[in-house]
Amino acid sequence: MANLSSLMDSEVLRAYATYATIVLLKMMLMSVATAYFRITKKVFANPEDARAAAKGGDARKLLKTDEDVERVRRCHLNDIENVVPFVAIGLIYTLTNPDLASALLHFRIFTGSRLLHTVAYLLPLPQPSRGLMWIIGYFATISMAVSILRGVLYL
Numbered sequence: 001m002a003n004l005s006s007l008m009d010s011e012v013l014r015a016y017a018t019y020a021t022i023v024l025l026k027m028m029l030m031s032v033a034t035a036y037f038r039i040t041k042k043v044f045a046n047p048e049d050a051r052a053a054a055k056g057g058d059a060r061k062l063l064k065t066d067e068d069v070e071r072v073r074r075c076h077l078n079d080i081e082n083v084v085p086f087v088a089i090g091l092i093y094t095l096t097n098p099d100l101a102s103a104l105l106h107f108r109i110f111t112g113s114r115l116l117h118t119v120a121y122l123l124p125l126p127q128p129s130r131g132l133m134w135i136i137g138y139f140a141t142i143s144m145a146v147s148i149l150r151g152v153l154y155l
């Protein structure tokens with residue numbers, strides 16, 4: 001059975017592992033950003049969190065929504081909607097042994113577009129900047145899916 005280190009001799013798999021890890025870490029960073037805004041703006045979703053932050057004061061005042069927190073949460077949700085399909089479809093695509101240049105192009109376009117999508121969402125930049133970044137990343141994943149189906153279609 002092939003061990004992991006020999007699997008990683010494949011340059012396409014190494015490229016996939018690199019870019020998948022970057023976008024997953026970027027997605028995980030959105031949790032930290034949400035926590036940062038919650039703590040600095042004292043905005044909580046759970047009574048026990050509000051009570052801990054209120055330190056004996058009126059916890060009910062801290063149970064509210066805030067536009068900055070909600071914006072980061074929407075950005076995080078959008079990452080989940082897009083990064084999870086990229087990671088799944090990207091892995092299958094990698095297993096179809098595409099050429100390195102095409103694979104790198106897909107991975108880089110997706111990763112770049114998601115980083116810029118976050119910038120556009122959090123600043124925020126005027127539309128259509130965010131919409132454009134979203135659609136570019138979306139079609140990078142669709143393009144890998146089409147390539148998989150063209151190569152291995154077995155109904």
Ligand SMILES: N[C@@H](CCC(=O)N[C@@H](CS)C(=O)NCC(=O)O)C(=O)O
Binds near residue numbers: 075078
């Ligand atoms: N779930 C998304 C589906 C469409 C989408 O992802 N649109 C992009 C470009 S406009 C986006 O950034 N949507 C904002 C969001 O998901 O919060 C939505 O509700 O908007």
